[in-house]
Each structure stands twice: as C-alpha cells, then as structure tokens.
Amino acid sequence: QVQLVESGGGLVQAGGSLRLSCGASGRTVSNYAMGWFRQGPGKEREFVAGLGMSGGLTYYADSVKGRFTISRDNAKNTVYLQMNSLKPEDTGVYYCAASARWIGVLKTSSKYDYWGQGTQVTVSS
Numbered sequence: 001q002v003q004l005v006e007s008g009g010g011l012v013q014a015g016g017s018l019r020l021s022c023g024a025s026g027r028t029v030s031n032y033a034m035g036w037f038r039q040g041p042g043k044e045r046e047f048v049a050g051l052g053m054s055g056g057l058t059y060y061a062d063s064v065k066g067r068f069t070i071s072r073d074n075a076k077n078t079v080y081l082q083m084n085s086l087k088p089e090d091t092g093v094y095y096c097a098a099s100a101r102w103i104g105v106l107k108t109s110s111k112y113d114y115w116g117q118g119t120q121v122t123v124s125s
Contacts (some may be wrong), residue, residue, distance in 0.1 A: 001029040002114050005095045010084055011121030016123070020081040022096030022116060032098035032114075033106050035081045036070060038121075040092035048094070048104040049081060059105040061095055086123045093118040094098070 008020040020036070022029075034087045036052040049070040058070055069082040079096060097112035106112065 001086070002029070002032065002098055002100075002120055004098060004114055004116035006094060006096050006116040008018045008120040009094060010123045011122045011124065014087055014125050016086050017082070018121060019085065020087065020094055020096075022081075022120060023078040024077045024079070024098070028074065029077055029079055029098065030074045032100055033102050034070070034072065034106060035097045035099075035112060036079075036081045036091075037095045037097060038092040039097070039110060039118075040089070041061070043092070045095070045109060047107045047109070049106060051079065052105045053103040055108055057105045059107065086121075088123045088125045091121060091123050093120055 003025045005023045033053045036048040037045050038048050039045040051070045067085045072079045095118045096116040098114040099112045102111055
C-alpha cells in the first residue's frame with residue numbers, strides 16, 4: 001500500500017507556473033502507474049496527466065497538452081506536475097493517484113487504487 005501527499009499548490013496569476021509534487025510513502029512510486037486529476041468548482045473530477053509504470057509513457061488531456069509535464073523521480077519517490085502558462089480554467093483541486101493493477105497510462109479514475117488529499121490551485125485572471 002502507498003500513501004500519497006500532494007504539495008505545491010497556491011495562487012498564481014494567469015500565465016504563471018507552478019510545480020506540484022506528489023510524495024509517496026509505504027512503497028516506491030516506480031511500482032505504480034501514476035496520474036494527476038483535478039476538480040474545478042462545480043465540476044466533476046477530470047484527468048489531467050498520466051505516467052505509465054515504466055516511466056516512459058505519458059499522456060495528457062487536450063486542455064493541458066503542451067503546457068503541463070508529468071515526471072517521476074524514483075530517488076525522491078516523488079511524482080511532479082509542472083504547470084506552465086496557467087489559465088483561470090486550470091483552477092481546481094489537484095489530486096495525485098496511483099494504480100497497482102495497471103502498468104500503462106490510465107485516464108480513468110476508477111483504475112486508480114490510491115489517492116492523495118489534494119492541493120488547491122487558483123489561477124487569477
């Protein structure tokens with residue numbers, strides 16, 4: 001079992017950048033497919049970015065492609081989401097997730113087994 005803790009959220013102006021971190025404890029993140037999801041005000045949780053277990057495969061939602069980058073540092077047992085050129089519509093609570101059952105890039109929340117508590121990102125216009 002793995003425990004996930006997100007950090008790095010905050011308030012930023014449109015066009016700015018943030019880097020979210022997802023620290024893992026209990027097991028190494030290299031044993032999991034990882035993903036980032038977000039939930040905006042009054043919206044359902046949506047997929048943002050995914051990283052396959054091997055670390056070589058990534059996938060992004062169309063809305064963030066070219067602006068966000070997911071990566072993993074096995075030595076630090078941490079997964080990152082680098083967010084550039086932020087827009088007000090990127091506002092929401094961002095969640096890190098891990099899957100022990102699948103090795104590919106996962107876009108469906110039900111395929112993830114473990115979730116962090118979330119970190120708030122607010123982008124002002």
